[in-house]
Amino acid sequence: MSFTRPSGKHRRPSRAVRVSANVAGIATLTAAGVVAGVAAPAFAASGDDSQRPEDTGLTQAIVMGDVMADTIDAQAETQRSAADEAAARSHAEAAAKQKAADVKQRYEEAKRKLEEEREAKERAAREEERKRLNTFVMPITGSYVSTSYKASSGLWSSGSHTGVDFHADSGTSVHAVGAGTIVEAGWGGAYGNNVVIKHNDGTYTQYGHLLTIEVSVGQSVTAGQEIGVSGATGNVTGPHLHFEARTGATYGTDIDPVAYLRSHGVDI
Known part of the structure; x- marks a missing residue:
C-alpha cells in the first residue's frame, strides 16, 4: 500500500546528506515494524492525540536525525577551526x-x-709603529762625510777617529737618526756639547x-x-757634526757609523 507523509515537521530538502541519513533511518524503522504499525486504520484522523502522525516513532526518528546531523556538523566545524588555528x-x-x-645570521656577519x-686596523697600526721605530735617517739632511771612520790623526787621543764627521755650517739642524731615548745631553769634554741616544x-x-x-x-725622540x-x-x-754609532753608552764601544746607517736602510 502507499505511504502518505504525515503533516508536521518535515526534513529540510536542502540538506542532501540529512535526507540520505533519514531515508536510511526510515528503512531501519520499517524493518522493525514501525511503519506497519503506523499504517493501521487508526492512521486516519482521530480524536486521540496519541495517534497523530507527528507523534509517531517515524517523526521522532526524523527529528533525532536532524539533531544528530547538526551535532556532527558542529563537531566537524569545531575540528576544522581547531585544525586551522593549529596550522x-x-x-x-x-x-x-x-x-x-x-x-642572528645578520648579527654574526656584522660582528665578523x-x-x-678591527684586526686590519690593528695590523696597520702595528706595521706603522714598526716602520716608525725602525726608520732611520741622516743626522744632517743632504750632508756628506768629510772625515771617515778610523782615520788616523794626532787630533784624537785614541790616535784614530771613533766616528765620522758630517759637513755642516754652524747652526745647521741636527736630527736623531732613529727613535729612542736620550741618555746624555750636555757637555762632553772633547766632544763639546753632545747628545747620546739609546735606540730601540x-x-x-x-x-x-x-x-x-x-x-x-x-x-723620547723619533x-x-x-x-x-x-x-x-x-x-x-x-x-761640523761628529757622529758615532756604538754598542754601548760609553766611549770605546764604537762601530762603523756608515755601515750602521746603511744597515738601517739609510742611503749614504
Whole structure:
C-alpha cells in the first residue's frame, strides 16, 4: 500500500546528506515494524492525540536525525577551526624561528666584519709603529762625510777617529737618526756639547760639537726629530757634526757609523 507523509515537521530538502541519513533511518524503522504499525486504520484522523502522525516513532526518528546531523556538523566545524588555528600557529612559529635565525645570521656577519676591520686596523697600526721605530735617517739632511771612520790623526787621543764627521755650517739642524731615548745631553769634554741616544734595537748614537742642545735626558725622540744645531764646541778646528754609532753608552764601544746607517736602510 502507499505511504502518505504525515503533516508536521518535515526534513529540510536542502540538506542532501540529512535526507540520505533519514531515508536510511526510515528503512531501519520499517524493518522493525514501525511503519506497519503506523499504517493501521487508526492512521486516519482521530480524536486521540496519541495517534497523530507527528507523534509517531517515524517523526521522532526524523527529528533525532536532524539533531544528530547538526551535532556532527558542529563537531566537524569545531575540528576544522581547531585544525586551522593549529596550522596558523605552526606557520607563525616557523616564520618567527626563521626571522630569528635571519637576525642572528645578520648579527654574526656584522660582528665578523667588525672584527675583521678591527684586526686590519690593528695590523696597520702595528706595521706603522714598526716602520716608525725602525726608520732611520741622516743626522744632517743632504750632508756628506768629510772625515771617515778610523782615520788616523794626532787630533784624537785614541790616535784614530771613533766616528765620522758630517759637513755642516754652524747652526745647521741636527736630527736623531732613529727613535729612542736620550741618555746624555750636555757637555762632553772633547766632544763639546753632545747628545747620546739609546735606540730601540739596543744600539747608541752620539752627536758632538753642537752649538745648542734642544733635548734632555729621559726624553723620547723619533727619527728625524731635531735634537740641536751644529757648531764648533769642544776639540775642533771648525764647525761640523761628529757622529758615532756604538754598542754601548760609553766611549770605546764604537762601530762603523756608515755601515750602521746603511744597515738601517739609510742611503749614504
